[in-house]
Amino acid sequence: MNFDRLSRCLMVAALAVPAAVEAQGFGLNEIGSCAVARGFAVTSIPCNDPSEIYWNPSATTALQGWGLYVGAAAVQVNGGFNADSTGRSYPSDVPAKFPPHIFLNYTPKGAKWAVGIGSYVPYGLVSQWKPDFPGRFESQYASLLSDYIQPNFAYRIAPGWSIGGGPVFGISHVELRQGIDLAPAPLPGGGGITFGQVGIPTGTQFASADLKGTATAWGFNVGIHGKIGADWQIGARYLSKLKFKYNDADVQFTQQLTNLVLAAGNPFQLPAGTPLDALLTPQFSPGAPLSAGQHVNTEIDHPAQLQAGIGYTGFTNTNISVDYAWIDYSSFDRLAVNFVGPANDANLSHILIEDYKSSSSVRVGVEHAFAAGFRGRVGFDWIGSPAPDVTVTPLLPDMDRRNYTVGIGLPLGASYTLDAAYLHVDTSGRRGRLVSRTVDSPSATASADQLNSGFYTLDANVFSLSLKINF
Amino acid sequence: MFCNRYLAGGVAAFLLASAITACSSDNGVLGAKPAAPLFKTYVSIGNSITAGVQSGGINDSTQMQSYAVLIARAANTGFRIPLLNRPGCPPPIDNFLTQHRVGGLTAEDCALRTPTPTPGALNNVAVPDATSLSPTAAVPGPDTLVENALTTLILGGETQAQRAAEAQPTFVSAWIGNNDVLNASLTGILPATPGVSNGITALPAFTTNYKNLVKALKAIPSLEGGVLIGVVNTANVPLLFPAAALYDPTVKGAFDQVAGATTVIDPTTCPPTTTSLINFALAGAIRAGTHPATVYCESLPSPFQPLGNAYVLDAAEQAAVTDTVNAYNTLIAAEADTLGFAYYDPNPALVALKASGAIPVFPNLADPAAPFGTYFSLDGVHPAAAAHVLLANNIIDAINAKYGTSVPHTQ
Numbered sequence: 060m061n062f063d064r065l066s067r068c069l070m071v072a073a074l075a076v077p078a079a080v081e082a083q084g085f086g087l088n089e090i091g092s093c094a095v096a097r098g099f100a101v102t103s104i105p106c107n108d109p110s111e112i113y114w115n116p117s118a119t120t121a122l123q124g125w126g127l128y129v130g131a132a133a134v135q136v137n138g139g140f141n142a143d144s145t146g147r148s149y150p151s152d153v154p155a156k157f158p159p160h161i162f163l164n165y166t167p168k169g170a171k172w173a174v175g176i177g178s179y180v181p182y183g184l185v186s187q188w189k190p191d192f193p194g195r196f197e198s199q200y201a202s203l204l205s206d207y208i209q210p211n212f213a214y215r216i217a218p219g220w221s222i223g224g225g226p227v228f229g230i231s232h233v234e235l236r237q238g239i240d241l242a243p244a245p246l247p248g249g250g251g252i253t254f255g256q257v258g259i260p261t262g263t264q265f266a267s268a269d270l271k272g273t274a275t276a277w278g279f280n281v282g283i284h285g286k287i288g289a290d291w292q293i294g295a296r297y298l299s300k301l302k303f304k305y306n307d308a309d310v311q312f313t314q315q316l317t318n319l320v321l322a323a324g325n326p327f328q329l330p331a332g333t334p335l336d337a338l339l340t341p342q343f344s345p346g347a348p349l350s351a352g353q354h355v356n357t358e359i360d361h362p363a364q365l366q367a368g369i370g371y372t373g374f375t376n377t378n379i380s381v382d383y384a385w386i387d388y389s390s391f392d393r394l395a396v397n398f399v400g401p402a403n404d405a406n407l408s409h410i411l412i413e414d415y416k417s418s419s420s421v422r423v424g425v426e427h428a429f430a431a432g433f434r435g436r437v438g439f440d441w442i443g444s445p446a447p448d449v450t451v452t453p454l455l456p457d458m459d460r461r462n463y464t465v466g467i468g469l470p471l472g473a474s475y476t477l478d479a480a481y482l483h484v485d486t487s488g489r490r491g492r493l494v495s496r497t498v499d500s501p502s503a504t505a506s507a508d509q510l511n512s513g514f515y516t517l518d519a520n521v522f523s524l525s526l527k528i529n530f
Numbered sequence: 531m532f533c534n535r536y537l538a539g540g541v542a543a544f545l546l547a548s549a550i551t552a553c554s555s556d557n558g559v560l561g562a563k564p565a566a567p568l569f570k571t572y573v574s575i576g577n578s579i580t581a582g583v584q585s586g587g588i589n590d591s592t593q594m595q596s597y598a599v600l601i602a603r604a605a606n607t608g609f610r611i612p613l614l615n616r617p618g619c620p621p622p623i624d625n626f627l628t629q630h631r632v633g634g635l636t637a638e639d640c641a642l643r644t645p646t647p648t649p650g651a652l653n654n655v656a657v658p659d660a661t662s663l664s665p666t667a668a669v670p671g672p673d674t675l676v677e678n679a680l681t682t683l684i685l686g687g688e689t690q691a692q693r694a695a696e697a698q699p700t701f702v703s704a705w706i707g708n709n710d711v712l713n714a715s716l717t718g719i720l721p722a723t724p725g726v727s728n729g730i731t732a733l734p735a736f737t738t739n740y741k742n743l744v745k746a747l748k749a750i751p752s753l754e755g756g757v758l759i760g761v762v763n764t765a766n767v768p769l770l771f772p773a774a775a776l777y778d779p780t781v782k783g784a785f786d787q788v789a790g791a792t793t794v795i796d797p798t799t800c801p802p803t804t805t806s807l808i809n810f811a812l813a814g815a816i817r818a819g820t821h822p823a824t825v826y827c828e829s830l831p832s833p834f835q836p837l838g839n840a841y842v843l844d845a846a847e848q849a850a851v852t853d854t855v856n857a858y859n860t861l862i863a864a865e866a867d868t869l870g871f872a873y874y875d876p877n878p879a880l881v882a883l884k885a886s887g888a889i890p891v892f893p894n895l896a897d898p899a900a901p902f903g904t905y906f907s908l909d910g911v912h913p914a915a916a917a918h919v920l921l922a923n924n925i926i927d928a929i930n931a932k933y934g935t936s937v938p939h940t941q
């Protein structure tokens with residue numbers, strides 16, 4: 060039995076993930092509330108807190124003494140899908156998530172160097188749809204949390220110029236829950252005829268699949284920062300690709316009753332009254348394609364990031380920065396999902412076509428230091444989607460985004476500063492599909508017009524809080 | 531009326547069809563904005579006419595000509611159809627004389643369903659052969675007499691009412707009941723006779739069945755309106771021709787040509803003034819040797835039964851069918867009132883077509899591609915595309931009159 064749809068789902072499971080909101084693809088940028096408030100345009104004029112370890116590893120030489128920066132963001136995604144054929148809307152059901160960040164840095168007074176360590180989540184998030192969502196066979200729930208841990212060393216190579224960086228150790232957790240559609244599954248002994256061709260409607264869920272996997276990977280993050288004259292600063296950072304190999308990820312199949320009963324004269328040539336579920340139960344028996352205790356191997360490349368920016372500090376108490384970010388999603392073109400066990404023997408292993416392309420974003424941020432002692436921040440981003448028109452899916456209905464950010468930095472005594480930020484993600488929506496696209500299937504050569512069957516909408520609100528402690 | 535034995539040769543037909551439809555991405559009619567909010571989601575319940583049977587077969591071409599599809603198109607509302615691959619399931623007849631079917635296949639063949647690319651509820655849930663009992667009867671229910679492979683192929687293990695509810699319709703049309711009288715009319719044997727005739731569904735049973743359908747419709751919370759369509763007086767189907775026409779030598783010659791014999795018109799039961807109707811299938815039975823080459827127009831006494839009874843609808847039987855259909859339609863009209871639905875009686879339009887000569891009294895064998903004219907298909911029972919357009923526009927008129935909508939006519 061070749062549950063084609065299942066395998067395609069699982070491959071996606073492994074690979075892509077949820078509706079990340081503020082960055083390209085499944086990127087996640089809310090790493091430090093100051094950076095969020097300034098629209099992430101912080102490589103040239105850093106935020107003056109230890110989150111520089113991520114945003115520009117070289118800039119920590121400008122910090123002083125010990126510094127701890129800790130916080131989290133509350134991410135609430137709102138989205139939906141409007142089906143062409145029925146006009147019906149399906150709102151998403153995404154739970155709020157709280158990606159954390161923590162950074163510790165030490166820059167000795169008068170020293171040219173700095174050391175630190177940070178933990179942050181540059182890729183991840185969650186997508187979840189309600190049980191009646193017709194795209195639940197692609198993804199009903201998906202979660203990716205990729206935590207990067209980065210020791211950092213920075214050195215001032217010349218007055219106003221620093222370099223820095225460090226290795227990155229990534230730990231990635233992925234979870235996917237999805238329905239399995241009976242319609243595309245071949246009839247046992249049916250010569251390739253599917254259940255759908257004998258009347259089982261597309262979207263007849265007869266099982267669910269839960270996949271959970273963990274992987275680790277190594278990479279690096281480096282940066283350079285410099286001052287040009289009194290009023291201009293430039294900076295750049297490069298975070299390398301991390302290749303996560305989710306080996307032996309657990310897959311659990313659970314039968315769900317269709318409660319369909321065969322009528323007289325049915326094409327299965329079975330007696331009237333035969334429950335369809337009775338035909339399917341053997342597929343979950345030990346050794347059968349959907350038996351318990353199986354595993355799957357796959358890889359998800361977390362793309363490299365390059366961000367460079369220029370900032371102007373010539374205005375009184377105000378600085379302006381502009382960044383350009385490039386994410387190398389072009390490596391995310393195919394996704395192989397290789398089952399281990401009976402599922403593989405049943406030819407369930409597949410290759411998902413993603414065909415992502417590298418994407419760009421432009422980030423602008425402004426910060427003003429008010430006389431009362433607090434700092435006000437605003438920002439704007441335009442983010443190009445790496446997903447082609449043919450790869451807008453329930454798992455990741457990616458689309459061009461506009462970020463509007465605002466925030467405040469509030470000193471709490473001599474050693475503490477509370478940063479708060481709000482980010483609103485705005486989109487124009489995008490047409491997308493509900494079905495998978497795999498190698499060696501008719502969908503592989505299908506166009507976006509042929510595959511896309513509705514319109515995805517997406518917006519999000521992010522609240523971020525961080526506490527900076529100097530000691 | 532529909533056969534019950536398709537799938538035996540289905541795989542071969544499927545292989546043929548799959549090459550044609552492998553990249554199909556559409557399973558129905560797309561609508562951007564309905565002509566009226568009432569038509570946000572439209573579901574049609576029914577039997578072979580609603581499903582799109584023509585010429586004794588059904589495929590994605592005939593399905594798209596169904597009046598229900600035409601109404602959906604006119605209303606500009608999305609409409610998902612359980613499309614059946616060409617050549618069909620079974621393929622329609624394309625030559626009345628030879629009974630040749632599309633693709634050269636047989637009545638046993640079925641090319642199966644077109645794979646649906648995306649999940650979504652069906653809008654046309656009608657199933658060929660469905661009777662008044664079918665839409666709400668459990669699957670399998672007491673309606674096994676008429677359940678067939680298409681019941682599963684279209685409904686996939688649920689009832690029409692269940693599939694209709696899944697679509698969360700705002701508007702529904704229901705045309706059910708024709709098969710409660712059709713088989714009896716065509717066989718000429720009105721009492722239910724196992725293996726011979728399904729008989730006529732008695733009015734109390736029909737009433738119970740129909741009220742169950744109405745109850746099921748009332749249980750759909752999204753429903754805002756609908757139209758109930760009356761039962762066709764099956765004594766008027768073109769396949770039944772006046773026995774008196776056989777006194778026309780031209781007609782008699784044509785009948786004998788198909789019968790493969792020089793038939794005898796029984797002068798006792800078939801005087802020139804007879805009003806009996808003969809099912810043209812009698813000619814096939816004579817050719818097949820299952821009926822003597824004599825045409826009887828009244829039931830013969832025992833032991834000669836069923837001669838003069840089978841294939842013959844005499845005056846009394848026609849009256850019985852007509853009375854039954856009228857009683858059915860009185861009930862349906864009343865139920866439409868109860869629901870606040872529109873009601874449409876198709877019989878005046880069909881009778882007018884016959885009276886106008888648009889439907890020949892006797893099949894035109896000189897035109898084996900359209901022996902019953904342009905309004906009826908080659909099986910002499912199911913409407914052809916032109917009749918579906920006529921029906922759709924008449925039903926649209928009834929809907930517009932009831933709800934004050936402005937759904938345009940279809941072309």
